[in-house]
Amino acid sequence: MKTAIEIAKVDHQLVVRLNQAWTRRATVCSPDKALVSEAFDPARPDYPECMVPFFHHPKFQALSEELKSSVLTWGWIGYNLRTVTAEEHVVNPALSVIANQYLGKDDWHFREAMQQTLIDEHYHTLMHLRAIERTREDRALDQNLDLPPSVTYRRLVALRETLAEQWQRDLASITFAVVAEISVNAYLDLLADDQTIQPQNRRVAELHNRDEYAHSKVLAEVAKVMYANLQPSQQAFFTQTLSVALSAFVAQDYSMWEAILTQLGVDAAQQIIADTQERNKNATIMRDYSGLQRLAEDLGISDAIDFDFRPTLKTAAVA
Ligand SMILES: [Fe+2]
Ligand SMILES: [Fe+2]
Structure with a gap:
């Protein structure tokens, strides 16, 4: 294996600095940061209205305020x-x-x-599980909706099922994780900056986002070290799968919204979803792929990546 020092374009010092600052910057090291002074306000939405792709659809607007609020909560x-x-x-x-x-x-x-990143991620799971429980209590929810996993996750599961070797399945998950870690900030920014939603919800996104800013930098450097340690056949597989992962994260996915509308008994659910799909068929999902484009350049694999980075640099509508 090559050492990190021998690999070109790896910013070793950046990783050293981020590691040293971990106890000061990581949410898990200061859990009280999650506390907010503002109390729960039932009139405020749980999720930003502007991030609901059909919020202005007339059939959605015609629903009662209570039902619209429930859709945002779910x-x-x-x-x-x-x-x-x-x-x-x-x-x-x-x-x-x-x-x-x-x-x-x-x-x-x-x-x-x-290891620091893994600890952060385990803490993120706890933060989001707590957020669900708190929301269920605040809204006195006794119902359980059956919500499908994201299209991105479904595509990874389907891809892994086609792969014969364990190292291929591992590298498939790694490419999806690399894309997730180096592009999630744009989406979290939207939630973290939204002043209309419950302050506690905004805070969860803000704290998660802060950690992810460090992760995106760390993962870009780690990916270069890892790539240098791969065999040529593994490097080729990584490059090919990176294209699949990039496409999976910008695929249109209204399955969660469709499940929510249907299970909350919205009669026009199918029409609302169909109209939204049609209207947004050329829209780009909120992802900032500039870090991944840079990573591909640093790895010298840009020409082998079957993905057009250009539209996602100017992010548009949110699905
Ligand atoms: Fe995370
Ligand atoms: Fe992360």
């Missing part, structure tokens, strides 16, 4: 559930494989960064 719960799935079933297993199999014994600072 949108918030669904977002938290999907985050927990991503952390527990994609990011954590993938980071663990990187840490234990794809870093050499001389890559200490990268190993240290991975």
Whole structure:
């Protein structure tokens, strides 16, 4: 294995600095940061109206205020559930494989960064599980909706099922985790900056986002070290799968909203979803892929990536 020092374009010092600052910046190291002074206000939405892709659809606007509020509450719960799935079933297993199999014994600072990141991610799961419980209590929810996992996760599961070798399945999860970690900030920014929603909900996103700013930097450097440690056939597989992962994160996905509308008994659910799909068919999902474009350039694999980065640099509508 090459040591990190030998690999071109790896910013070793950046990782050292981030590691040293971990106890000061990481949410898990100061859990009281999650406390907010503002009390729960039932009139405030749980999730931003502007992030509901059909909020202005006349059939949705015609619903009672109570039902509209419930849709936003379940949108918030669904977002938290999907985050927990991503952390527990994609990011954590993938980071663990990187840490234990794809870093050499001389890559200490990268190993240290991975362990810190894993601790952050486990804490994020706890934060989002708590957010769900708190919301259920605040809104006195006794109902349980059956919400589907994201299209991104479904695509990873389907891809893994086609792969014969364990190292291929591991690398598939790693590419999805790398894309998630280096592009999630744009979405979290929207939630973290939204002043219309419950302050406690905004705070969860803000704290998660702060950690992810560090993770995106760490993962870009770790990915370069890992890539240098792969065999040529594994490098080719990584490059090919990276294109699949990039596409999976910008795929249109209204399955959660459709489940929410249908299960809350909205008669026009199908029409609202169909109209929204039609209206947004050319829209780009909120992802900032500039960090991944840079990573591909640093790895020297840009030409082999089957993905057009251009539209996602100017992010548009949110699904
Ligand atoms: Fe996270
Ligand atoms: Fe992360």
